[in-house]
Amino acid sequence: MKLIILGAPGSGKGTQAKLLAKDLKLKHISTGDLFREEYKKETKLGIEAHKYWGKGNLVPEDITKDLILKNLPKNNYLLDGYPRTIYQAKFLDENFTPDFIIVLDVPYHTLKFRLLRRAEIEGRSDDTEEIIKERFKVYRKQTSPLLKYYKDKIILVDGDRKIEEIEKELIPILKK
Ligand code: ADP
Numbered sequence: 001m002k003l004i005i006l007g008a009p010g011s012g013k014g015t016q017a018k019l020l021a022k023d024l025k026l027k028h029i030s031t032g033d034l035f036r037e038e039y040k041k042e043t044k045l046g047i048e049a050h051k052y053w054g055k056g057n058l059v060p061e062d063i064t065k066d067l068i069l070k071n072l073p074k075n076n077y078l079l080d081g082y083p084r085t086i087y088q089a090k091f092l093d094e095n096f097t098p099d100f101i102i103v104l105d106v107p108y109h110t111l112k113f114r115l116l117r118r119a120e121i122e123g124r125s126d127d128t129e130e131i132i133k134e135r136f137k138v139y140r141k142q143t144s145p146l147l148k149y150y151k152d153k154i155i156l157v158d159g160d161r162k163i164e165e166i167e168k169e170l171i172p173i174l175k176k
Contacts, residue, residue, distance in 0.1 A: 003078045003102065005104070006102065007104035007105075010106070011104040012104055015163055016102075020170060023171055027078070029079050031067060033081075049067075054125065058084060061087055068082055084142060085146075100154075101150045103156045104157060104159030108136075110160050112132070115127055116129070119132075
C-alpha cells in the first residue's frame with residue numbers, strides 16, 4: 001500500500017501519519033523530518049535545504065528529489081510532506097503510483113492557532129508568525145492544486161476534531 005497524507009501546515013498530518021503508519025504497518029516518511037535530520041547532521045544536502053525551509057519556502061526540486069530517492073522504499077509507505085507540487089506528483093506517478101490520498105481539512109483559524117501553540121511548546125524554528133504566513137502562502141499556491149490533480153483518489157476528512165476521532169474514522173476505510 002502506498003499512501004499520501006496532505007494538508008496545510010498545522011493540519012495535523014505529521015501526528016496522524018505517525019499513528020496510521022503504526023496501525024497499518026507502513027513506513028512513515030516525512031520529508032520535513034528528513035530535512036531537519038539532514039540539517040542537524042550538517043550534511044551538504046541538509047545545509048543547502050535549510051536555506052529554503054528555514055524561510056518557509058519550498059526546497060528546490062533537485063534537492064527534494066535526491067532526498068526522496070534516498071528514502072523512498074518500493075512499497076508499503078505513508079508519505080507525509082511529499083508531494084508538495086504538481087512536479088513532484090508527476091514524478092511520483094511515473095515511479096510509484098499512490099493508492100490513496102488522505103486530505104485533512106482544517107479551517108484557517110484552527111491552523112494558525114495550532115501552529116502558534118506548537119511554536120511555544122516545541123520551538124520549531126520555522127514556526128514564527130512571519131514564516132508561518134509564508135508557509136500558508138506556499139501551500140495555497142503550490143500545494144493546494146494537488147487536490148484537483150488527485151481528485152479521484154482523495155479521502156477527505158474533517159481534521160478539526162480530536163486526534164483519536166480522525167484516526168478511528170480512517171482506519172476502517174484504509175483497511176478495506
Ligand atoms: P509543515 O508542518 O509546515 O507541513 P513539514 O515539517 O512537512 O512542514 O516541512 C517543513 C519544511 O520542509 C517545508 O516548509 C518545506 O520548506 C520543506 N519541505 C518538506 N517537504 C518538501 C517537499 N516535498 N518539497 C519541497 N520542500 C519541502
